[in-house]
Amino acid sequence: MDPAIEDWFARRTWQTPTWTVPELVAAKRGRDVSIVLPALDEEDTVGAIVEAIIPLTTGPAPLVDELVLMDSGSTDRTCEIAAAAGARVVLRSDVLPHMEPVPGKGEVLWRSLAATTGDIICYLDSDLVDFDPGFVPALLGPLLTEPGVELVKGFYRRPLRLETSDSAETWGDNGGGRVTELVARPLLSAVCPDLGAVVQPLGGEYAATRELLESVPFASGYGVEIGLLLDTHSRSGVEAIAQVNLGVRKHRNRSLLQLGVMARQILSVALARGCVDGLSIDSGAGLTQFVQVGGEWLPTSTATRTGERPPMRDVLGRTRVA
Numbered sequence: 587m588d589p590a591i592e593d594w595f596a597r598r599t600w601q602t603p604t605w606t607v608p609e610l611v612a613a614k615r616g617r618d619v620s621i622v623l624p625a626l627d628e629e630d631t632v633g634a635i636v637e638a639i640i641p642l643t644t645g646p647a648p649l650v651d652e653l654v655l656m657d658s659g660s661t662d663r664t665c666e667i668a669a670a671a672g673a674r675v676v677l678r679s680d681v682l683p684h685m686e687p688v689p690g691k692g693e694v695l696w697r698s699l700a701a702t703t704g705d706i707i708c709y710l711d712s713d714l715v716d717f718d719p720g721f722v723p724a725l726l727g728p729l730l731t732e733p734g735v736e737l738v739k740g741f742y743r744r745p746l747r748l749e750t751s752d753s754a755e756t757w758g759d760n761g762g763g764r765v766t767e768l769v770a771r772p773l774l775s776a777v778c779p780d781l782g783a784v785v786q787p788l789g790g791e792y793a794a795t796r797e798l799l800e801s802v803p804f805a806s807g808y809g810v811e812i813g814l815l816l817d818t819h820s821r822s823g824v825e826a827i828a829q830v831n832l833g834v835r836k837h838r839n840r841s842l843l844q845l846g847v848m849a850r851q852i853l854s855v856a857l858a859r860g861c862v863d864g865l866s867i868d869s870g871a872g873l874t875q876f877v878q879v880g881g882e883w884l885p886t887s888t889a890t891r892t893g894e895r896p897p898m899r900d901v902l903g904r905t906r907v908a
Contacts, residue, residue, distance in 0.1 A: 588779065591824075595783045598728075598735075598828040603720075605727035611647050613730040620652040620704025621722065623673065624694045624790075625712035629663040632712045636671035638719040639710075643672075650722065652704055655712070656694040659687075664712070676701045682901065688893060691790075692810030699800055699898040706730070707799055711790035715836040725793040728828040736798040736826040737818045741785035742835040763788075769849045770812060773856050778816060780824045787815050788852065791832060798822070800898040808848040809855030813894075816859040 621639060625632055632655065642650040655668040655675045665675045678687045681697040695709060706729050708722060721740065728735045744763045766788050775782040788811045802817040804810055818826055898904075 591780060591783050594780075594824050598825070599783075599785075600724070600727065600828070600830040603724040603727055603830045605723050605731065607642065607649050607723055610723055610726055610730050611649050614649075617705040617730070618651040618703060619649060619706045619708065619726060620654060620698075620702040621650050621708045621710060622695065622698040622702060623653075623655045623668070623710055623712045624658060624691055624698070625655055625660060625664050625668070626658040626691075627660045627662045627664055628712040629660075629667055631714060631717075632664055633667040633671045635710065635712060635714060635717045636668050636673045638717050639722060640672045642719065642722055649726070650708075652702055654698065654702055656698045656701065658689075658691065658694045685901075688806050690805075690807035690810075692804045692806045692808075692813075693895065695810055696804035696806075696895045696898065699796070700902060705796050706793060707796060708793040709790065716834075718833065721791055721832050724830045724832055725791060727830065729793055729795065732828065734825055735828045736822055737794045737814070737828070738792060739784060739786060739815070739827070739829045740789050740791035740832040740835075741829055742789070742791075742832045744835055765845050765849050765852065769852055770856070773853065774812075777856060777859075778819060781815060781819060781827075784815065784827070785829055787812055789835070791835070794818075798826075800902075800904065802897055803894045805851070805855045806893045806895060807851045809851045812852050813855045813859065816856060820859070 623632065623635065636653065636655070639650065639653055642648060643653055653673050655665070655673040657665050657675060657677050659678065665677075669675045676698070678694050678697050681701045687693060687697075698707070706726065708725055710717075710721065725738050725740055728738045763786070766786060770787045771782070774784070774787060781787065790811065792811070792814075794814070798818060798821070799814075802814060802821060805813040815827070895901075
């Protein structure tokens with residue numbers, strides 16, 4: 587590892603976060619914290635996640651000031667369950683209603699900036715199994731206590747859900763994060779070596795300052811996380827990035843076909859930010875994959891148009907207040 591990257595890793599990586607909630611409440615110093623749960627048909631998991639976070643929102647001096655579920659068009663009971671558990675539910679169509687929503691996780695993350703008020707935003711995926719509320723103080727720790735940190739990425743071991751003949755839920759010790767290992771990590775090492783020591787560049791658990799998030803564009807689809815990482819590096823340098831060990835993260839694993847679409851979007855976003863001449867983030871080119879039907883391999887195409895939303899500050903007309 588390059589000595590400069592090794593030095594960053596040593597100073598900006600917390601392998602065993604030890605911040606306590608009272609310690610972080612004292613470190614807030616007037617700053618508000620918003621937690622955002624992006625969701626699309628997550629009725630099986632979202633209730634337990636909200637219930638686990640709610641204690642952090644209570645008391646005379648809570649760590650979390652706002653807990654919002656940003657719904658991306660769920661057709662199941664996600665919104666009903668989240669609201670009953672105590673979250674404020676916001677539909678993507680109700681935020682910036684003059685702008686037609688587009689599909690994608692990045693879209694609701696972007697719109698959440700107009701639906702929340704916190705000085706610090708913490709994003710947590712809504713499909714997590716056995717959610718640990720300790721994720722929250724761990725992600726907030728560097729932002730509240732370390733000068734210069736603007737983005738904190740969580741990292742973790744990612745078990746892979748294994749299919750069994752009796753449909754019992756079992757988990758392999760490792761194997762998750764396939765797109766990270768096969769696409770994102772090799773790509774970052776090529777286009778932005780400074781970020782080669784980020785353990786989970788695509789992870790959905792991270793926190794950042796509103797100042798940062800409102801100043802950068804958001805890719806609308808699955809490329810949102812790698813786009814934010816690269817844009818933070820470009821805007822503020824690697825010193826603005828930190829990472830914390832969250833232990834274990836279990837979530838719904840996707841099929842190889844779905845991961846292929848995800849990888850295509852991530853590649854578009856990352857390469858467009860890597861100064862590759864002539865590359866358009868929104869070229870409209872789809873991804874062709876193959877499925878085996880009756881012994882034949884047949885092509886199937888999936889649109890991967892990603893697009894971007896502009897910095898929220900431009901939309902809301904905000905100016906930085908010193």
